[in-house]
Amino acid sequence: MKVLLINGSPNAKGCTYTALEEVSKTLNQEGIETEIIHVGNKDIRGCIACRKCKTNGKCVFNDIVNEVAPKFNECDGIIIGSPVYYASANGTLISFIDRLFYSMPADKTMKVGAAVVSCRRGGNTSTFDEINKYFTISGMPVASSQYWNMVHGNSPEEVKQDLEGMQTMRTLGKNMAFLMKSIQLGKEQFGLPEKESHIFTNFIR
Template identity: 60%
Template sequence: MKVLMINGSPDPKGCIHTAMSEVAKIFDQQGVQSEEILIGRKDIRGCTGCRYCKTTGKCVFNDLVNQTLPKLEEADGIILGSPVYYGNPNGTLLSFAQRLFYSSEADLTMKVGASIVSCRRGGNSASYQALNQFFSISGMPIAPSLYWNDVHGYTAEDVYEDEEGVQTMWNLANAMVFMMRSLADGRERYGSPELRKTLFTNFVR
């Protein structure tokens, strides 16, 4: 089992890294590999809708997005993590994720997704919902915890004072491992779900 963790924070040792480190501890204990990719300080531009990827299988902008595509295909689970900026996820992460998910040719169906957000005070639930959109449109079940997957703090050290937030990360990691293993067992017994992909409403005549 492998989990790809994409950290959108510009602080490589910030609150999101702290939260992901707590999740990674559980993965390690459960024998699950995890990799954290730091993109917050990268020069990542947004998607231009050129559809180059639909003929080549990679993005026209040859940057970290293309380097991450094989890792996305190999992963059993994907975590998107972002600090809250004006009630939204970090813009760099949104540009990265939009291009990554759109240009990928991998079948993401039934890979497990999860998002983690951090904020000093507010905007967490809106950011959490925005990140989860990437999973639901890709046929990916979203791992639960016993609360929304957020931690509170202004510094990385503050996160550890949010004991409920750290507990939420613990619950998330264990739930994610359970789901990935259960889905793997289900595929062996029942195969993958039958999905229809022939209809596409675009209202163009």
Template identity: 50%
Template sequence: MENCFFSDPCFQLPRKGFIIAQQLYRIYMKVTAINGSPNAAGNTAYALNQAGLSLREEGIDFEMIHVGNKPVHGCTGCCRCFEKRDGRCVFADDIVNEVLPVLKASDGIILGSPVYYSGIAGAMKSFLDRTFFVSGANGNYFRHKVGASVAAVRRSGGTMTFNSLNMYLSISEMLIASSNYWNVIHGNEPAEAAEDTEGVQVMHVLGKNIAWMLKMKEATKELVAEPEATGKIFTNFIR
């Protein structure tokens, strides 16, 4: 019966799908998460790790980089990264240039931040401004990577922070993964997020969806042509 199934021309597409599925398990893929919290082992890290558990279950490598407790220069808009186009920021004395090649080599990126005044934590904001600006100056190498955002909050402001993080992904033409609710987890003291059972599930589902998107992207790359990159048009509304 098995031989009949695979020899029937009507079932050649499922058979190809089966072969592709086998090949995917032999392809190395990695997701890097950025922990923008000052606390290396707080609720933001917990949320990111829950997504990471699901990714590892799906055969995707997962790494978390902590940037939230380090001094990070804010972007001054000097545009030296556009002049030099060497994949680096002009400020060479903080973590940005160290992390940039890691993110460039990753298949997926998750941004995580606690909520500060209904927004992204300061060091994380500076890190993202410069990181995504350098990417844009060097051919937008985040383009079509799978991306997601996670916010950790005590009470409110989570969705605003979540939306702010997603702005970096959407302007970079990244493929944004979602979950079964907005990617926000609640807790004040470290480890309290574990009590937010719905939030924990959201992170697990997010990890599964990221893994699925990565595998679908890999499985279809030779079947569906990637859209060509277009030159950016800049509009000045003041004439």
């Protein structure tokens, strides 16, 4: 089994990475393969709603989104990590996940998702909520921990001093591994949930 960890920070080895690395180590201890992908320093434009991905099977902008999409398709879980700036996720990261989630044609049902946020002081819960919505609109179970998945600190060294935050990351790793393994057993015994044809409510005045 494999989990992708997306580092949405501009800093490759900063606070967000420190949190993701702690989760990654725990997942590895639980027998789960991991890969941390750094996207926060890339030039990633937002979606332009051209819908070409619905016919091409990939985004019209051929950048890191299309590189990650096959890995997202094959993985069993994904963790999206972001720093907090203006009480929201990094803008580059949002452009990335907007296009990744919309353009990847494969079914995401029962892939496990988790958000990890890093902040100096505040704005973390709104960022946490923002990222989790990508999972819940996609039929993806959300992995929880002993607290909201966040760390505090203005440097990697300070994040490591946030003992509760680091413990929260380890608990997230253990819980995510358990959830992924349980879902795998469930799929083998019961299969995936049956789906109805999608209904879209569009009111006409």
